[in-house]
Amino acid sequence: MSVTYREPGRRQALATLMAALVAIVTAVVATATPAGAHPGGRWTATWSTANIASFPDFFGTPNWSGGFDDQSVRQPIRVSQGGSALRIRVSNVFGTGPLRLTGASVGRAGDGADVRPGSLRTVTFDGRRSTVVPAGRELASDPVALRVAPLERLTVTLYFARSTGPVTFHLMSMATAYRASGDHLVDRSGAAFGETSQSWYLLSGVDVIGAAPKHDRGTVVAFGDSITDGAFSTPDTDNRYPDELAERLVAAGRRLAVVNAGIGGNRVLADADGFGERATARFQRDALDQPGVRSVIVLEGINDIGLLGGQPVTTAQLIEGHRALIRAAHDRGVRVIGATILPFKGVAYPGYFTEEGERIRDEVNHWIRTGGEYDAVVDLDRALADPADPDYLRAEYDGGDGLHPNDAGMRAMAEAVDLDVL
Incomplete structure (x- = not known):
């Protein structure tokens, strides 16, 4: 049986009722959906920041x-x-x-x-x-x-x-x-x-429901310290290395998102006021709990070596800290990529560079490259080192303090990443 409503008021009332029912159903579905899910698919982190x-x-x-x-x-x-x-x-x-x-x-x-x-x-x-x-x-x-x-x-x-x-x-x-x-x-x-x-x-964070096929979807987390955070890149231009990596993925037609989990001054093994919890404590929250996380790039350790408000570390201690991150990622089925630590000789901060620290950096980088414990390696050290003296950052990549890359250095970091390892 069909019913025809001739009065405009009744038509309007029916339209209002239907709109209300749609709103109620939408609210019920949203409330009943688990935090990581959505009726149209899975949430994917598309922007994030690590907090202190x-x-x-x-x-x-x-x-x-x-x-x-x-x-x-x-x-x-x-x-x-x-x-x-x-x-x-x-x-x-x-x-x-x-x-x-x-x-x-x-x-x-x-x-x-x-x-x-x-x-x-x-x-x-x-x-x-x-x-x-x-x-x-x-x-x-x-x-x-x-x-x-x-x-x-x-x-x-x-x-x-x-x-x-x-x-x-x-x-x-x-x-x-x-x-x-x-x-x-x-x-x-x-x-x-x-x-x-x-x-x-x-x-x-900001998450999206992606339209990409399931096999071509997910998030890459760039996890690190002030270098990942984008210190010395130009403000309000989105020239941090994770931003540059995101641009490369979009240009290549890849549907992977990239989020930034860098914190200035962050260390692998020690907390510090203003510099956040140590990497081994925050890795779960800032990297592995990101919706849709697929892989993590780890660039950490220079602030442990440079004694930024902390105690001296040994090569073995720093490697064990990295191993803790690897184990945590693998326990969650997440791919983890090790980035070698950038050169820092000539750094502008008194007492930050020492010959002992340089020895530890070389030994940790050798382990990252050859240890076989990371699923893949991004050799940022060699990509940004001065060919005349590899202990120094290349002049054209130096943001001005001998430690942090400028915009060109950020692009070089992103270009050093093989997109297939993500």
């Missing part, structure tokens, strides 16, 4: 990690691969109490703090605009219906109506974040965002 505990005054340079109070923070980021929908992840891993997030939005990034017209979307958590992230936890949002292209720039805005206290953050973003007083979640214009910072706050 609040450190509001980093050796004389202030930041906003002391917290927010009736403030909006807008953070542009660039994804590596695209998808038909996205979600964001908010981290309170290093928080000392519950984090009350009043609201969040996401859109395509325009100039500065602007959002491109027609792209702004409200972000929800279990169907609600506000949420509470428990201390020590990370929370993923509901799916957001915004199609994302490879290498597209997005902007995520978070609003906190009440004081957050000290917040989890990433110190050295090499990208500009923006802050405004009050609620500016739905502002397309960035005019209200008059304050800037070179750190990321509370945002830990």
